[in-house]
Amino acid sequence: MPQHWLKYLAVWSIAFATSFGSSYAQPIVAERDVLQICEAFSRKAPERMPAIVQPEAAKNFVGRYARFSDRLRGCLSASEREREPNSVTFLIQNTQYESYWKFLTDSNSVQRISIERFRPVTLADDEPWRAPFDVTAAPIRPTIRPGGTKIDPDIQGGAIQKGDQSTAQDSRIDTRIVEFFYATNRKQSDTPPDVEGDPQPAFTSDGPPVYSLNGWTAVSGYTGERNPDLSVGIVRVRVPEGHHVGNIELPPSLKLFGFELRRDTLDPTKHFTIRSIEKTDEAKWIRTLASTKKKKALVFVHGFNTKFRDAVLRTAQITWDLQFRGTTILFSWPSRGDIADYLYDKESALGSRTAFLRVIDDLYKAGYDNIDVIAHSMGNLVAVEALSNSAATRSPTAIAQLIMVAPDVDRDMFVQDISGVAKVTKGLTLYASKNDKALQLSKRIAGGIPRAGDVPDAGPVVLPGLWTIDVSLIGDELFGLNHNTFATTRNVLNDLAILLMEGKPPPRLVEIRGFPEPPQKAAYFRYIP
Secondary structure (H helix, E strand, C coil), X not given: CCHHHHXXXXXXXXXXXXXXXXXXXXXXXXXXXXXXXXXXXXXXXXXXXXXXECHHHHHHHHHHCHHXXXXXXXXXXXEEEEEECCEEEEEEECCCEEEEEEEEECCCXXXXXXXXXXXXXXXXXXXXXXXXXXXXXXXXXCCECHHHCCCCHHHHCEEEEECCEEEEECCCCCCCEEEEEEEEEEEECCCXXXXXXXXXXXXXXXXXXXXXXXXXXXXXXXXXXXXXXXXXXXXXXECCCCCCXXXXXXXXXXXXXXXXXXXXXXXXCCCCEEEEEEXXXXXXXXXXXXXCCCCEEEEEECCCCCCHHXXXXXXXXXXXXXXXXXXXXXXECCCCCCHHHHHXXXXXXXXXXXXXXXXXXXXXXXXXXXXXXXXXXXXXXXXXHXXXXXXXXXXXXXXXXXXXXXXXXXXXXXXXXXXXXXXXXXXXXXXXXXXXXHHHHHHHHCCCCCECCCCCCCCCCCCCCEEEEECHHHCCCCCCCXXXXXXXXXXXXXXXXXXXXXXXXXXXXXXXXXXXXXXXXXXXXXXXX
């Protein structure tokens, strides 16, 4: 080829490359810019966006998506996910949502910003992605509707049905919903779940409809019958606006001779409401546990005469009242929830020790390094016996704090087992009471044999390494399922909260004082309102 043609070709190539480059300029948006844009958007302040965003683009973006600004607060992180000529897409993590933002750029500035899709952040990571202006979207998730009561669409979000017309509400995180994990060796209820909206079942086969999404299946709950296997999942409970510490607000009911004649309508703004119960397989459950940021867990083990639904509500109330910031897990063993079934419950508790240790083992597999356990009433028969037996093995299961609330355990057996439990725990706390109605009932059923959680005239159980606190003056039930409010419950919950957060020995509050009083050395502690 002649030399002058080579010169022309070189000049043409440079010109073409320059033209091509200007048409397909590489985006200039960096992570720090995206976070600054996100913060300005959450404040509805386009003027606070970085200089690379064209003023008109900033104004149009804030105006177009203004109704989402309150939801997309707390800009935690931004990670680049897709880069193309003249555009780049980032995944933005907010406190309660995650969303994909697309930035159209030239070589110097951002020309346009759009939110491609968003979804609420959940423990299960199972919410479907939605477009900001998709008015035909299905409900966010199949959500249990307890007792057939319709849930306020402003609380639930997602699609609602009005006659033949389907309208969509903006998805909104309800800050009064408590979300926690559960594990149970109860049998699953045959009652089909009552779900919000009109989702299509995954399959029906020959049985009731099955609603599944991303490996999670909605269930109505679990019975008091025993299951040789372990069922695991996640529960969501809404705490009402008028909630009082220590109380579980439920609709008033009229009872006669133990039979319920009438119960008022459930109102989510006034009463605790189970919003969803979803099960999954154990492997996915462990992966979901592992995905949580804080590796501090609180396992609650309920007591005698407790149905699964009641255990769920109590776990939600404790988590909410303690303002616990770690991961809560309910371990629910097969209690029939009937006083007449005391012996059945006792055998069920003893038969649940292996399942309980399996749950603790799952938490270790998920990377949890701080596991506390609160066991109430007969739930201590599960926890104390399991940990005592495990302490005698070559690979014992260890936890941080074991908190025993009014343990319905034979006093002599408790004294015998606690030395073994002390070997696999960092701290042991006993809340004892002479006024706990449930414990007094258990004592009568057990033939008058003293219980470890009782406080006889001689005083409560006092052992080396055991922090014993007499809370007799708190009322007639600390974690029982009556629905009265005790003004003094807040102080005991405060004591629990300090114990869980800091692991400090008593006295942690001025209302909890050593007995006998100084100058004598305190043998145990008393709650003095």
